[in-house]
Amino acid sequence: MEIRLRNLRRNYGSLHAVDDVSLDIPSNTVYGIIGKSGAGKSTLVRLVSMLEKPDNGEVYYDDKRVDNLSKKELIEERRHIGMIFQNFNLFSSRSAADNIAYPMEICHMDKDHIRKRTEELLSLVGLEGRGKAPISTLSGGQKQRVAIARALAINPSILFCDEATSALDPQTTRAILALIKEIQKKMNLTVVMITHQMEVVRDACDRVAVLDSGHIVEEGLVSDIFSSPKSDVTKDFLSSLTNVRESIVRWSRDGGHFTLRFRGSSTDEPIISTVSSETGAVFNIRAAGVQNVNGEEMGVMITDIGPDEETALKAAALLRKMGVVIEEEKKEAE
Amino acid sequence: MDFLSQFDARMFSLVAESTWQTVVMVFLSTIFSMILGLPIGVLLHVTSSEEQGGIIPHPVFYNVLSRIVNILRSFPFIILMIVLMPLSRLIIGTSIGTMATVIPLSIAAAPFVARIIESSLKEVDPGVVQAAKAMGSTNWQIILKVLIPEALPSLVSGVTLTIINLIGYSAMAGAIGGGGLGDLAIRYGYQRFSPAYMVSAVVVIIVMVELIQFIGDRISAHLISKR
Numbered sequence: 001m002e003i004r005l006r007n008l009r010r011n012y013g014s015l016h017a018v019d020d021v022s023l024d025i026p027s028n029t030v031y032g033i034i035g036k037s038g039a040g041k042s043t044l045v046r047l048v049s050m051l052e053k054p055d056n057g058e059v060y061y062d063d064k065r066v067d068n069l070s071k072k073e074l075i076e077e078r079r080h081i082g083m084i085f086q087n088f089n090l091f092s093s094r095s096a097a098d099n100i101a102y103p104m105e106i107c108h109m110d111k112d113h114i115r116k117r118t119e120e121l122l123s124l125v126g127l128e129g130r131g132k133a134p135i136s137t138l139s140g141g142q143k144q145r146v147a148i149a150r151a152l153a154i155n156p157s158i159l160f161c162d163e164a165t166s167a168l169d170p171q172t173t174r175a176i177l178a179l180i181k182e183i184q185k186k187m188n189l190t191v192v193m194i195t196h197q198m199e200v201v202r203d204a205c206d207r208v209a210v211l212d213s214g215h216i217v218e219e220g221l222v223s224d225i226f227s228s229p230k231s232d233v234t235k236d237f238l239s240s241l242t243n244v245r246e247s248i249v250r251w252s253r254d255g256g257h258f259t260l261r262f263r264g265s266s267t268d269e270p271i272i273s274t275v276s277s278e279t280g281a282v283f284n285i286r287a288a289g290v291q292n293v294n295g296e297e298m299g300v301m302i303t304d305i306g307p308d309e310e311t312a313l314k315a316a317a318l319l320r321k322m323g324v325v326i327e328e329e330k331k332e333a334e
Numbered sequence: 335m336d337f338l339s340q341f342d343a344r345m346f347s348l349v350a351e352s353t354w355q356t357v358v359m360v361f362l363s364t365i366f367s368m369i370l371g372l373p374i375g376v377l378l379h380v381t382s383s384e385e386q387g388g389i390i391p392h393p394v395f396y397n398v399l400s401r402i403v404n405i406l407r408s409f410p411f412i413i414l415m416i417v418l419m420p421l422s423r424l425i426i427g428t429s430i431g432t433m434a435t436v437i438p439l440s441i442a443a444a445p446f447v448a449r450i451i452e453s454s455l456k457e458v459d460p461g462v463v464q465a466a467k468a469m470g471s472t473n474w475q476i477i478l479k480v481l482i483p484e485a486l487p488s489l490v491s492g493v494t495l496t497i498i499n500l501i502g503y504s505a506m507a508g509a510i511g512g513g514g515l516g517d518l519a520i521r522y523g524y525q526r527f528s529p530a531y532m533v534s535a536v537v538v539i540i541v542m543v544e545l546i547q548f549i550g551d552r553i554s555a556h557l558i559s560k561r
Contacts, residue, residue, distance in 0.1 A: 051468055078470035089465035092561050093483035103469045106479070134561050150469075160468075 001061050001157040001190050002027040003048060008057035010043050017043040018054070019214035025207075030184055030191040032201040032222070034237060035211035042162065044211065045194045049083055049160045050074060061158070079107055082151030086163035088143040090135045096146045097122065097131030103153045121149035125179065141172035148179065152187070159184075161193045165200055173197075177204040198241040202226065202293050210234045226293045227263035228325040242289035242300055256312035257329040260319065262299035271322055281315035282306045340530035348518060349534045355432045356514035356542070359439060359504045364497050366440035367447050371496075374403065374444065375451025376477060382452075387460050389467070389476055406445040411503055414442050415510055435504065435512035443500055450492035454485040487557040494550025498543050505539060515539055 003025040010018040017040045025031045035041040046052040048059060050066055059067040066077055090099050097118045104114045122131050125145040135143065144164060151159055161180065165173040181204055184191050193205060201208045201222055208225055210218040210233055217231040229235045262271070272283050284304040291298055305312040316326050381396040382388035388396070409417075418438040419429040426434045458481055466480045482489070508516025515535040523532025 049468060051464065075470045075472055078468060081468070083465065083468045085461060085465060087459075087461050089459070089461040091462060091466075091480065091484060092459075093486060102466075102479070106469065106471050106475050136561050154469075 003158065003190060003192070004058075004060040005048065006058040006060070008044070008047055008054045008059070010040075010047055010052065010054050016040075016214045018047060021057075021211075021214070021216055023209055023216060023219065025190060025192060027190050028184075028188050029206045030181060030193060030204050032193045032195060032205035032208040033211055034195055034198065034201055034208060036196060036233075038213075039211045040214040041194045041196075041211050045160055045162050045192070048192065049081060050078055079103070079154055080156055081158045081160065082154070082156035083160040083162065084144065084147045084151050084164045086166045088140075088147045088167075090143055090146055090150070092135050094135070095131065096127065096133045096135065096138065099135065099146055100131075100149045100153055103150060107154065117153060118149075121153060124152070124183070125149045139172075140168050141175060144168065144172075144176050145179070148176075148183070152183065155187070157188075157190065159189050159191045161191065161195075163194055163196070166195070166197065173200070174203065180204060198237045202241065202291065206294070210237070223263075223293050223296050223298075226291075226298045227261055229261075238300070242291060256305050256309060256316070258303055258305055258312075258316060259327045259329065260299075260301045260303065261325040262297075262301070263323070263325070264296050269322075271319065271324065275315050275318050275322075279311055279315045279318060281311045337530060340528050341534075345530060345534065348522070348531070349515075349538060352513070352515045352518040352535065353538050353542075356501070356504055356516075356539075359432050359435055359507070359512070359514055360497060360500045362436045363439035363443060363500050363504070364493070366436065367443035367496065367500070368493070370440060370444035371447025372451055374399065374448035376455065376481075378403070378448060378452040379455040379481070380473070380477065382456075387456055387458065387463065389463065389473055403445040403448050406441075407449070409442070411438075411442050411506055412509065414438055415507060415512075430511040432513040435507040435514075439500060439503055439507060442503060443496060446499060447492070447496050450495060451489065454488040454492050455481050457488055458484045487554045490550060490554045490557065494546060494554070497546050497550075501539060501542055501546070505535075 003023075005021055005023040005025075008018050008021040009016070019040070021044060033041055033044060043052070047054050047067070050059070050069070054067055057067070058065055061077075069077060091102065094102065100118045100121050101114050104117060118131065122128055125148050127142060127145055127149070130138075130142070135146070138146065147164075159180070164180075165176050168176060177200065180191060180193075183189065193200060195201065205222050207220065208222050209216050210225070210231060212231070212233045218225060218229070218234050225234060226238065229238055272285075275281060276283060282305070284306065286302045286304065288299065288301040288303075290300075305315050316328065319326055378396065378399055379386075380388055380390050381392040381399070383393065383396075384391050406414075415435075415438040418441060419434075421441075422434040422437040423429045425437055428434050462484060463476060463480060466476050471480065504512065504514050505516030505519070508514055508518070508520050511517070515538055519532050519535035522528045523530075523535060
């Protein structure tokens with residue numbers, strides 16, 4: 001199901017938690033929404049998932065407007081979406097299986113059907129035979145698996161993940177993300193993933209929107225955003241991922257200061273050597289790193305280019321021609 | 335009269351009779367106070383502000399109901415009994431005796447029960463309620479399938495506390511002719527200077543309180559251990 005947001009606004013007093021957000025979330029994708037805490041992402045997900053009404057603007061699921069539904073329609077519409085949370089939000093009074101059965105129970109489904117479907121879902125999320133387990137006996141990863149099974153019980157067309165992996169360790173996070181991706185393909189879901197972790201975007205999402213103080217500052221394919229980020233917020237998120245950032249770099253006094261971003265095939269070529277021998281530029285590499293984004297390699301390098309300004313600019317121009325994205329850092333007055 | 339010689343067959347049969355009266359009084363008034371207090375407690379919780387976990391916030395309704403509950407709770411029980419005597423006479427036909435005491439006991443305990451229920455429901459993780467809402471639960475489903483089951487161990491502790499309070503109240507009810515162990519202690523122990531009656535009544539009440547507390551704790555612990 002496609003989700004369209006039009007000029008969404010939500011204020012809390014004088015705070016513009018979500019300020020004029022318009023987004024198209026295509027059907028059948030994993031869509032990331034990333035932002036720091038306080039960027040408005042929790043409010044945004046509450047608006048998109050019909051848990052809260054916007055002060056202004058519209059939310060569409062396919063062509064159906066869902067932000068102004070009556071109470072009865074709202075309850076009906078919510079029964080077609082799934083949602084998982086940072087703290088799992090499972091019912092401690094129910095066993096794993098009974099948690100999964102809950103959304104079917106409230107729709108008054110047939111008991112036999114519920115039992116069969118619960119078994120199916122338990123094996124889908126890799127928890128066969130654990131149906132009777134009380135929630136408190138499960139690990140964090142298992143709890144999130146139960147929550148995923150519960151969210152999928154009613155065959156939703158959209159799955160909202162609100163910081164779903166933030167309470168999990170890195171290995172478990174990877175396993176849960178892999179599960180979500182697998183399920184997305186199997187069930188043709190539209191997955192909306194709210195997160196503050198760039199690695200979640202890198203490992204799971206097809207597209208991403210970057211949220212800052214209630215605004216979308218950048219939106220696009222994950223591989224494009226990773227190879228040529230535009231906004232400072234995005235760059236900051238990326239540098240926290242590779243730990244390659246200007247603030248840890250001690251610059252030299254000569255030449256220019258540059259951040260180079262390589263993508264795909266350009267990571268295989270000896271670009272620096274080529275440019276160096278052709279222009280006579282000298283590189284003093286301060287920090288560098290490589291990561292895998294959706295199967296594509298992305299490199300980032302922070303470097304001085306010398307020996308003088310002129311050569312540096314020549315080298316930069318040549319690098320650009322070779323497909324490297326370059327940003328020149330402004331030298332601070334000393 | 336010698337203290338020990340007061341422990342005769344007549345005393346034991348009187349103590350047994352009074353104990354039974356207390357049990358009946360406490361049992362019935364627990365049930366009636368729950369019937370009155372549970373819906374009020376649930377209403378208080380669901381109409382409280384969103385920050386407090388209310389699912390249908392209604393500040394005006396909440397404040398009015400909350401005020402009424404507070405007023406009823408501020409009444410000294412003995413005064414409430416006297417005020418409610420006409421009501422007992424209307425419903426039971428008399429204003430003295432065990433059955434007549436059940437009415438003021440239930441009404442006195444109901445606001446207490448309401449607050450206990452409210453605070454138990456408030457402890458339910460708001461995230462869980464949000465999840466239930468996101469799945470398309472109706473308000474009734476949230477109350478019956480989420481709030482109450484999630485709060486059950488705490489609700490059981492609340493009921494235990496209510497029963498113990500009612501044992502205390504029922505002893506006080508003896509002062510105005512309510513029957514039961516309180517009545518026995520006042521009429522025989524105090525007014526007729528028979529300390530053996532006083533001691534027996536108090537001992538029986540202590541045993542009852544200990545027993546209720548023990549059973550309540552066990553049930554609550556059992557519910558928690560299954561989670």
